[in-house]
Amino acid sequence: MALSQALLDEIAILSRFSLDSLQAGIKVHNDAAPALIAATERLYKKDLISQADGGYLTELGRETVEHLQLALTILTSEPALFTE
Template identity: 55%
Template sequence: MGYNQALVDELNLLLHFDLDTTQQGIKVHHTAAPSQIGAAERLHQKGLITLHDGGYLTELGREAAEHAQIMLGLLKETTSA
């Protein structure tokens, strides 16, 4: 099983969260791309964010966002080497 577009959209949305603070969330507006709206709804259903249109990371969401950011950093380093 590989990453499908829905999972990539969810990973990309997790990258928008600032992990340096727990006091800042995100808002996915109704005018956003349908892929972003759907990603936010799925992340909420999975218990990773507090609201269907963004909000804050849950404890599990923070862990997922940390892993997503680490993975992106590793992949960027690998491709630029």
């Protein structure tokens, strides 16, 4: 699976959400980079966030961010050293 820039932009937006509180949302302002505005709109259309300019995570969005955070934790951790 190739990661397009559009998908990377969506991941960047999702990674800004905190899972610490359901009341924590984000707002992507109209002076943000056009690619991030478009990514936010796509996430809204995919029913991952509550508003086209950010808002809160939907149930599906929260589950997606949980998986994303786990993947990012794995990918950014130090590799385990194996001995024979």
